[in-house]
Amino acid sequence: MPTIAAVVLQAEQTSDPVLLRTLGERPEEAVRRAVAENPATDDGTLARLLHDLVDVVRATAATGLADRPQLHDDAARSPDRWVRAILAHTYARDDRRSLALPVQRLLAADDFDETRGRVGATTDDPEVFAALLDDASPRVRAWCASNPRISRAQMERLVTDPIRHVRAGAAANGLRWPDDDQLLRLAHDRSVEVRWAVVFRVDRPREALEVVARDSDEWNRRHAELALQDERNINADQVVASARTERARVRDLRPFDD
Numbered sequence: 001m002p003t004i005a006a007v008v009l010q011a012e013q014t015s016d017p018v019l020l021r022t023l024g025e026r027p028e029e030a031v032r033r034a035v036a037e038n039p040a041t042d043d044g045t046l047a048r049l050l051h052d053l054v055d056v057v058r059a060t061a062a063t064g065l066a067d068r069p070q071l072h073d074d075a076a077r078s079p080d081r082w083v084r085a086i087l088a089h090t091y092a093r094d095d096r097r098s099l100a101l102p103v104q105r106l107l108a109a110d111d112f113d114e115t116r117g118r119v120g121a122t123t124d125d126p127e128v129f130a131a132l133l134d135d136a137s138p139r140v141r142a143w144c145a146s147n148p149r150i151s152r153a154q155m156e157r158l159v160t161d162p163i164r165h166v167r168a169g170a171a172a173n174g175l176r177w178p179d180d181d182q183l184l185r186l187a188h189d190r191s192v193e194v195r196w197a198v199v200f201r202v203d204r205p206r207e208a209l210e211v212v213a214r215d216s217d218e219w220n221r222r223h224a225e226l227a228l229q230d231e232r233n234i235n236a237d238q239v240v241a242s243a244r245t246e247r248a249r250v251r252d253l254r255p256f257d258d
Helices: 004-013 017-023 029-037 043-049 055-062 069-076 081-088 101-108 113-122 126-133 138-144 152-159 164-173 180-187 192-200 206-212 218-229 237-252
Strands: none
Touching (some): 004 017, 004 029, 017 029, 017 043, 029 043, 029 055, 043 069, 055 081, 069 081, 069 101, 081 101, 101 113, 113 126, 113 138, 126 138, 152 180, 164 192, 180 192, 180 206, 192 206, 192 218
């Protein structure tokens, strides 16, 4: 009899959908999880794994839906909030594709703020985005800052949001915006957390660092001083490269209000 490790390896490597269907019914969680990760698994089997009794199996199945739009509605109606949240982030790194609008609308009305926030970060629909920009949850509004299609006027709303977590999210995660003027104002923000986010934002204006280098908070002041000496004192090269790559995404995208 093969060991469980051998069966897991088989589930990972086979391209036989009939075998995968059988393996997807095995009692061992590790085997079902491997089936969920295998791109050769058929839609019916993956749909069943989206409703598995084990949460990690359901979550694993939800991560493989980018090329299976026929399963999106089912996942969007899952009783597992993390399945819905994972679905909402399906095209977070692919601006050429998006969830179907009815699915986006369903997720944008989700009772889990993580799901709504991820829709805010990824939606390409201006009406869905506008609604989430007004969401009652600061967490959702903060997520909206990382949407590559956000306009400057929309970012200004986040930069001036009454909740510091939202303003800090704007400073840390905005792609096209905040611009230098907005970042300079955030460097004067009343919140230590927001000023900290400005310091660690890659390619923030030097003037903003000079402001925080006079900060009343010792940690903010010290890290701004280090950054003025050399960016690599606070941000590793890979962090800088990743941030610049992410921001390059917006060059070919039109903001929502254009």
